[in-house]
Amino acid sequence: MQVVVPFADESPKSRLAPALEREERRRLARAMLADVCSTLRAVGREPTILATKPLSASTLDALDGPDVNVIVDDRALTPAVNAVLESVDETVAVVMADLALATPAALETLFETPGEVVVAPGRGGGTNALVVRHPEFRTDYHGASILDHRRKAREIGASLETVDSFRLATDVDEPADLVEGWLHGGGHTRAALEAFGFDLETTGGRVRLVR
Ligand SMILES: Nc1nc2c(ncn2[C@@H]2O[C@H](COP(=O)(O)OP(=O)(O)OP(=O)(O)O)[C@@H](O)[C@H]2O)c(=O)[nH]1
Protein backbone atom coordinates (compact mmCIF):
# COMPACT_ATOMS: atom_id res chain seq x y z
CA MET A 1 0.00 0.00 0.00
CA GLN A 2 1.27 3.48 -0.86
CA VAL A 3 0.13 6.12 1.60
CA VAL A 4 -0.09 9.60 0.13
CA VAL A 5 -0.49 12.75 2.21
CA PRO A 6 -1.45 15.75 0.05
CA PHE A 7 0.02 19.01 1.32
CA ALA A 8 -0.16 22.53 -0.13
CA ASP A 9 2.23 24.81 1.72
CA GLU A 10 1.84 28.11 -0.12
CA SER A 11 -1.09 29.65 1.70
CA PRO A 12 -2.64 26.85 3.75
CA LYS A 13 -5.77 26.84 5.88
CA SER A 14 -7.21 30.09 4.52
CA ARG A 15 -10.52 29.33 6.27
CA LEU A 16 -8.66 29.76 9.57
CA ALA A 17 -7.84 33.40 8.72
CA PRO A 18 -10.45 34.78 11.19
CA ALA A 19 -8.54 33.10 14.02
CA LEU A 20 -4.90 32.83 12.90
CA GLU A 21 -2.39 35.09 11.20
CA ARG A 22 -0.86 33.87 7.93
CA GLU A 23 2.36 32.61 9.50
CA GLU A 24 0.41 30.91 12.28
CA ARG A 25 -1.69 29.13 9.65
CA ARG A 26 1.46 27.90 7.92
CA ARG A 27 2.96 26.79 11.23
CA LEU A 28 -0.22 24.95 12.22
CA ALA A 29 -0.46 23.26 8.80
CA ARG A 30 3.12 22.02 9.22
CA ALA A 31 2.41 20.85 12.78
CA MET A 32 -0.63 18.87 11.67
CA LEU A 33 1.35 17.38 8.80
CA ALA A 34 4.00 16.30 11.31
CA ASP A 35 1.37 14.66 13.52
CA VAL A 36 -0.19 12.82 10.57
CA CYS A 37 3.21 11.59 9.36
CA SER A 38 4.31 10.40 12.81
CA THR A 39 0.98 8.63 13.36
CA LEU A 40 1.32 6.87 10.02
CA ARG A 41 4.82 5.74 10.97
CA ALA A 42 3.45 4.50 14.30
CA VAL A 43 1.39 1.97 12.34
CA GLY A 44 4.27 1.05 10.09
CA ARG A 45 3.17 3.12 7.08
CA GLU A 46 5.80 5.37 5.53
CA PRO A 47 4.02 8.46 4.18
CA THR A 48 4.66 9.99 0.79
CA ILE A 49 3.90 13.68 0.93
CA LEU A 50 2.25 14.89 -2.27
CA ALA A 51 3.40 18.49 -2.25
CA THR A 52 2.66 21.37 -4.58
CA LYS A 53 6.30 22.43 -4.40
CA PRO A 54 9.51 21.18 -2.76
CA LEU A 55 9.09 21.26 1.01
CA SER A 56 10.81 24.16 2.72
CA ALA A 57 13.55 23.54 5.28
CA SER A 58 11.21 24.68 8.05
CA THR A 59 8.56 22.20 6.90
CA LEU A 60 11.08 19.36 6.74
CA ASP A 61 12.43 20.39 10.16
CA ALA A 62 8.92 20.11 11.60
CA LEU A 63 8.70 16.47 10.53
CA ASP A 64 9.98 13.86 12.95
CA GLY A 65 12.03 10.92 11.95
CA PRO A 66 14.05 10.07 8.89
CA ASP A 67 13.83 11.74 5.50
CA VAL A 68 10.30 11.66 4.21
CA ASN A 69 9.29 10.66 0.68
CA VAL A 70 8.01 13.63 -1.32
CA ILE A 71 6.31 13.79 -4.71
CA VAL A 72 6.15 17.32 -6.10
CA ASP A 73 3.18 18.03 -8.35
CA ASP A 74 1.96 21.61 -8.74
CA ARG A 75 -1.35 20.60 -10.25
CA ALA A 76 -4.57 20.93 -8.24
CA LEU A 77 -5.39 18.30 -5.66
CA THR A 78 -7.60 16.08 -7.80
CA PRO A 79 -5.30 15.69 -10.84
CA ALA A 80 -2.26 15.32 -8.58
CA VAL A 81 -3.85 12.50 -6.58
CA ASN A 82 -5.24 10.87 -9.72
CA ALA A 83 -1.77 10.90 -11.27
CA VAL A 84 -0.60 8.78 -8.34
CA LEU A 85 -3.54 6.40 -8.76
CA GLU A 86 -2.68 6.06 -12.46
CA SER A 87 1.00 5.50 -11.81
CA VAL A 88 0.87 2.59 -9.38
CA ASP A 89 -0.72 -0.86 -9.52
CA GLU A 90 -1.02 -1.30 -5.78
CA THR A 91 -3.44 -0.11 -3.14
CA VAL A 92 -3.25 3.62 -2.53
CA ALA A 93 -4.38 5.39 0.63
CA VAL A 94 -4.87 9.15 0.68
CA VAL A 95 -4.75 10.71 4.16
CA MET A 96 -5.20 14.47 4.42
CA ALA A 97 -2.50 16.42 6.21
CA ASP A 98 -4.98 18.28 8.42
CA LEU A 99 -6.24 15.17 10.26
CA ALA A 100 -4.65 16.33 13.48
CA LEU A 101 -6.82 14.03 15.59
CA ALA A 102 -5.89 10.83 13.78
CA THR A 103 -4.55 8.10 16.04
CA PRO A 104 -2.83 4.81 15.15
CA ALA A 105 -6.05 2.95 15.99
CA ALA A 106 -8.14 5.20 13.75
CA LEU A 107 -5.71 4.77 10.86
CA GLU A 108 -5.51 1.00 11.35
CA THR A 109 -9.31 0.86 11.16
CA LEU A 110 -9.14 2.74 7.87
CA PHE A 111 -6.45 0.50 6.38
CA GLU A 112 -8.03 -2.74 7.62
CA THR A 113 -11.55 -1.99 6.42
CA PRO A 114 -12.21 -4.24 3.42
CA GLY A 115 -13.60 -2.79 0.22
CA GLU A 116 -12.42 -1.67 -3.18
CA VAL A 117 -13.02 1.94 -2.17
CA VAL A 118 -12.99 2.89 1.51
CA VAL A 119 -13.89 6.46 2.46
CA ALA A 120 -13.59 8.38 5.73
CA PRO A 121 -16.04 11.28 5.37
CA GLY A 122 -15.25 14.69 6.78
CA ARG A 123 -17.91 16.92 8.30
CA GLY A 124 -19.30 19.26 5.67
CA GLY A 125 -19.07 16.80 2.80
CA GLY A 126 -15.34 16.28 2.41
CA THR A 127 -13.37 13.08 1.99
CA ASN A 128 -10.73 13.15 4.69
CA ALA A 129 -9.18 9.80 3.92
CA LEU A 130 -9.52 7.22 1.22
CA VAL A 131 -8.24 3.72 0.42
CA VAL A 132 -8.39 2.72 -3.24
CA ARG A 133 -8.12 -0.95 -4.29
CA HIS A 134 -9.83 -0.60 -7.67
CA PRO A 135 -7.79 0.38 -10.76
CA GLU A 136 -10.52 2.52 -12.33
CA PHE A 137 -11.33 4.70 -9.33
CA ARG A 138 -10.40 8.35 -9.57
CA THR A 139 -10.87 11.17 -7.06
CA ASP A 140 -12.90 14.35 -7.38
CA TYR A 141 -12.11 16.58 -4.43
CA HIS A 142 -13.74 19.76 -3.17
CA GLY A 143 -17.40 20.61 -2.81
CA ALA A 144 -19.33 17.61 -1.46
CA SER A 145 -16.59 15.27 -2.59
CA ILE A 146 -17.95 12.39 -0.52
CA LEU A 147 -20.98 12.29 -2.82
CA ASP A 148 -18.77 12.38 -5.90
CA HIS A 149 -16.63 9.54 -4.58
CA ARG A 150 -19.63 7.39 -3.73
CA ARG A 151 -21.01 7.99 -7.22
CA LYS A 152 -17.70 7.17 -8.90
CA ALA A 153 -17.45 3.92 -6.94
CA ARG A 154 -20.98 2.99 -8.06
CA GLU A 155 -20.20 3.88 -11.68
CA ILE A 156 -17.23 1.49 -11.82
CA GLY A 157 -18.98 -1.22 -9.81
CA ALA A 158 -16.51 -0.98 -6.95
CA SER A 159 -17.52 -2.08 -3.47
CA LEU A 160 -17.65 0.94 -1.17
CA GLU A 161 -17.16 1.01 2.58
CA THR A 162 -17.38 3.99 4.89
CA VAL A 163 -15.27 4.42 8.05
CA ASP A 164 -17.31 6.21 10.66
CA SER A 165 -14.69 7.85 12.86
CA PHE A 166 -14.76 10.98 14.99
CA ARG A 167 -11.00 11.28 14.65
CA LEU A 168 -10.91 10.85 10.88
CA ALA A 169 -13.99 13.02 10.34
CA THR A 170 -12.48 15.99 12.15
CA ASP A 171 -10.18 17.92 9.87
CA VAL A 172 -9.03 21.30 11.15
CA ASP A 173 -10.56 23.60 8.57
CA GLU A 174 -12.35 26.38 10.40
CA PRO A 175 -11.88 28.33 13.65
CA ALA A 176 -14.43 26.18 15.47
CA ASP A 177 -12.26 23.12 14.73
CA LEU A 178 -9.27 24.52 16.63
CA VAL A 179 -10.66 23.45 20.00
CA GLU A 180 -10.79 19.86 18.71
CA GLY A 181 -7.14 20.12 17.77
CA TRP A 182 -6.36 21.35 21.27
CA LEU A 183 -8.41 18.67 23.02
CA HIS A 184 -7.70 15.64 20.84
CA GLY A 185 -4.91 16.55 18.42
CA GLY A 186 -1.38 15.25 18.23
CA GLY A 187 1.54 16.69 20.12
CA HIS A 188 2.78 19.03 17.39
CA THR A 189 -0.71 20.44 16.86
CA ARG A 190 -1.27 21.08 20.56
CA ALA A 191 2.18 22.63 20.95
CA ALA A 192 1.54 25.01 18.05
CA LEU A 193 -1.79 26.15 19.47
CA GLU A 194 -0.19 26.68 22.87
CA ALA A 195 2.64 28.64 21.25
CA PHE A 196 0.04 30.90 19.64
CA GLY A 197 -1.16 31.74 23.16
CA PHE A 198 -4.44 29.84 23.07
CA ASP A 199 -6.03 28.42 26.19
CA LEU A 200 -9.23 26.53 26.85
CA GLU A 201 -12.23 28.45 28.13
CA THR A 202 -15.14 26.48 29.59
CA THR A 203 -17.39 29.19 31.02
CA GLY A 204 -21.15 29.28 30.48
CA GLY A 205 -21.22 25.67 29.36
CA ARG A 206 -19.24 26.51 26.24
CA VAL A 207 -15.85 24.98 25.45
CA ARG A 208 -13.69 27.06 23.17
CA LEU A 209 -10.18 28.34 22.64
CA VAL A 210 -9.40 31.90 23.60
CA ARG A 211 -6.33 34.09 23.62
N1 LIG B 1 -0.88 18.42 -3.20
C1 LIG B 1 -1.92 19.25 -2.97
N2 LIG B 1 -2.48 19.25 -1.73
C2 LIG B 1 -3.53 20.09 -1.51
C3 LIG B 1 -4.04 20.95 -2.50
N3 LIG B 1 -5.07 21.66 -1.98
C4 LIG B 1 -5.20 21.24 -0.69
N4 LIG B 1 -4.27 20.31 -0.42
C5 LIG B 1 -4.10 19.59 0.85
O1 LIG B 1 -5.25 18.78 1.03
C6 LIG B 1 -5.65 18.83 2.40
C7 LIG B 1 -7.11 19.24 2.50
O2 LIG B 1 -7.30 20.45 1.82
P1 LIG B 1 -7.98 21.72 2.54
O3 LIG B 1 -8.71 21.32 3.78
O4 LIG B 1 -8.73 22.48 1.49
O5 LIG B 1 -6.66 22.54 3.01
P2 LIG B 1 -6.29 24.01 2.62
O6 LIG B 1 -6.37 24.17 1.14
O7 LIG B 1 -4.98 24.31 3.28
O8 LIG B 1 -7.44 24.86 3.35
P3 LIG B 1 -8.25 26.07 2.77
O9 LIG B 1 -7.28 27.09 2.25
O10 LIG B 1 -9.03 26.57 3.98
O11 LIG B 1 -9.16 25.49 1.70
C8 LIG B 1 -4.72 19.80 3.11
O12 LIG B 1 -3.79 19.04 3.83
C9 LIG B 1 -4.04 20.55 2.01
O13 LIG B 1 -2.69 20.86 2.34
C10 LIG B 1 -3.41 20.93 -3.79
O14 LIG B 1 -3.80 21.64 -4.72
N5 LIG B 1 -2.36 20.06 -3.97
Ligand SMILES: C[C@H](OP(=O)(O)O)C(=O)O
Ligand atom coordinates in the same frame (compact mmCIF):
# COMPACT_ATOMS: atom_id res chain seq x y z
C1 LIG C 1 -10.04 18.43 -0.13
C2 LIG C 1 -11.42 18.72 0.36
O1 LIG C 1 -11.27 19.13 1.72
P1 LIG C 1 -12.34 20.14 2.37
O2 LIG C 1 -12.28 21.39 1.51
O3 LIG C 1 -13.64 19.44 2.30
O4 LIG C 1 -11.82 20.37 3.76
C3 LIG C 1 -12.28 17.47 0.25
O5 LIG C 1 -12.26 16.69 1.23
O6 LIG C 1 -12.91 17.28 -0.80
